[in-house]
Amino acid sequence: MNHFDQEIQALKDRLLSMASRAEASVRNAIRALVERDDELARGVKGNDDQIDQIEKEIDEQAILLLAKAPLATQLRLIVSATKIARDLERVGDEATTIARRSIELGREPQLKPYVDIPRMSDMALAMLRDALDAFVSRDTAKARGVIPRDKEVDALNRQLYRELASFMIESPATTTRCLHLMTISKALERIADHAKNIAEDVVYLYEARDIRHAEREADPG
């Protein structure tokens, strides 16, 4: 491995360490919600500050590497790394939103048993993990497999919205709690979007093929 390869590897390692922090944030935020653990929720915010810091370091490192005129896969990797880092930073932000709302929800009795939200969280985290595995193992088939799963999370989010809207109509006193849960549901839906973005970046990285917005182009109507 030459010196430049080592620097590229260091960038990838930093990205993966950022990814594992982002995943942990989401997991902890959902656990904090389910277990009504405010301490755990507050820890998510601290972790997010570190995620933000890593994003800045990755961007700085990427700029320096680009100045060295990398080409082909190395060029795409550096550009993809900054995009993936941005998605992971947003994942961290969404986890912070979930943690904040879980603290609010902890102040009132639980509205209903949490079933769909942990399920959405598992789905979004699995998408994130698979997209990152695909990044590490250069497995574009796996990355492509992540993309359609976003629709399943979207569907669950819509289903939860309908259910929570019914709650609010039937019992306006639940409105605040329902709105918190809607925000959490939306945050998980966005995490799945970020996982999908990362998967698309992985395909671009290893196949040099831009598959973003493919559906829209195929079906302009």
Added chain:
Amino acid sequence: METPTSRSIPAEDALDSESPSRTSPPAIETKDLCLSYDEAPALRDVSLSVPERQVTALIGPSGCGKSTLLRCFNRMNDLIPGVRVTGQCRVGGQDILGDGVDVIGLRKQVGMVFQRSNPFPMSIRANMAYGLKLQGLRNRVEQDRIVEESLRAAALWDEVKDRLDRNALELSGGQQQRLCIARAIAIRPRILLMDEPASALDPITTMRIEELILELRRDYTIVIVTHNMQQAARISDRTAFLYLGEVVEFDRTSRIFTHPRDQRTEDYVTGRFG
């Protein structure tokens, strides 16, 4: 540094926490160095400190004085008639411009590699042993040890170990250049000056030379003149941008190539002139 001029490197920039130079004096230091060829100025008030065991790149358009500056560091300019040098230039803390300086001794400390590889028309082994013999080392076993060590350091040993008695001119261009680097380090200099060492080589061979430079910086102070800015970005820790004989900017390479302070540096590195 005493009373630095506006063009001298700021001390805080010269000494990063990761830099070995925090505790070491600069390998090379110039102050108000001026040089002219037959009254035509080529260097104007150059003041800079080259940190030890780092790679310092000199960049700038043709005729800006970067090769001239490089050649001051081992007094190669002495060989050119009509040269006049004023100011200070210190290598390892010693003034090297005075009349009483042992120039041969200086060049043992400050080795040089040129743009065109220039092996002597003799065997690889003889090329390598040449400087050692000049230094009075006659012991063949010791010679062989240093030859092997230097060829290994130049990442050439594995390619030539079975043909040390073949003519060096049979080697490829990249191998010849690595041989010249090996020959330069065989006499244990502290500093290596390189004047566009890869400009005549193909991209793959260039990459090997760049890798070699990155390895050698652990043990040597390297000053390299290059026209290839990406090469400077890849291999150097510090970069000096020279223009019309002046050092316009001297800073960490990462700074020079991402947000230079001087507009002229910005214009040069983005290809607006030069």
